[in-house]
Amino acid sequence: MPLLFQWESAGRRWPVSPANIHKALNEALAATGLIDENGKSLRFQPHDFRRIFVTDSIANGMPPHIAQIICGHKDINTTMGYNSVYPHDAIEAHRAFITRRRVLRSAEEYRTPTPEEWDQFLGHFEKRKLSIGICGRSFGTPCIHEHACIRCSLLRPDPEQRHRLTEIRDNLVARIVEAEREGWLGEIEGLQVSLAGAQDKLVQLDAQAARTSRAVDLGMPSFGAIVARAT
Numbered sequence: 001m002p003l004l005f006q007w008e009s010a011g012r013r014w015p016v017s018p019a020n021i022h023k024a025l026n027e028a029l030a031a032t033g034l035i036d037e038n039g040k041s042l043r044f045q046p047h048d049f050r051r052i053f054v055t056d057s058i059a060n061g062m063p064p065h066i067a068q069i070i071c072g073h074k075d076i077n078t079t080m081g082y083n084s085v086y087p088h089d090a091i092e093a094h095r096a097f098i099t100r101r102r103v104l105r106s107a108e109e110y111r112t113p114t115p116e117e118w119d120q121f122l123g124h125f126e127k128r129k130l131s132i133g134i135c136g137r138s139f140g141t142p143c144i145h146e147h148a149c150i151r152c153s154l155l156r157p158d159p160e161q162r163h164r165l166t167e168i169r170d171n172l173v174a175r176i177v178e179a180e181r182e183g184w185l186g187e188i189e190g191l192q193v194s195l196a197g198a199q200d201k202l203v204q205l206d207a208q209a210a211r212t213s214r215a216v217d218l219g220m221p222s223f224g225a226i227v228a229r230a231t
Contacts, residue, residue: 005021015173018046021046022045022046025046026041026043029041029042029043029044037169048084050071050082051083053067053070053071054067054071054079054082054083055082055083055084057070058083060186061091063084064076064079064080067079088113090209104173121139124139124140130149130155131164132149132150132155132157132158132161132164132165132168132201133155133156133157133158133161133201134155134156134158135149135152135154135155135156136154136155136156137154148194150194150197150198150201151193151194151196151197152197155201157201157204157205157210159201159205159208162202162205165198165202165205166202168198169195169198169199169202172191172194172195172198173195175191176188176191176192176195179191
């Protein structure tokens, strides 16, 4: 008979009933003394062993489509749904991916940096610190505005330095008034560009403060919505 679980009686082989399989399985689990997180004896269903078989087979190199044929699944997605991915499998797969990427890239990119290069890298971030915020330019790139930070779109203003930005804006307004009064027309245009930059940074701070202070009411889901989501 093409049956996996059989027993012999009166000179004949008989299929083991599902009830007897359940009983034998529970007795075997009870004999191990193992318990679950709730302190109860482990319980398995015969169908669980299909999942264990698929998981172990694929983990040990069996092609998924072969496991599909063995299990009799019409859809390969059903077979892959039986396959459990353990944390160590994800870690090993990630390490293998990194190894393959490193083979494709130049070994020069993975060498240990010299002390001078490391100091230069750290120094870049130290030099990005400004009195009114942080410069967002990338490592190894020059300042495109010749350190006229108030005009630069890469400046990320610090909310705690708003008073400094306000002082800079007021000072620029006063200097523009003075330049217009004294006829220093060559300075007016440059001062106006800086003033527009300062005002733009203040607008950024206001928008940031509005986003952080605005509460979003997500509401309470109804019981029906919870049930629908759970199912």
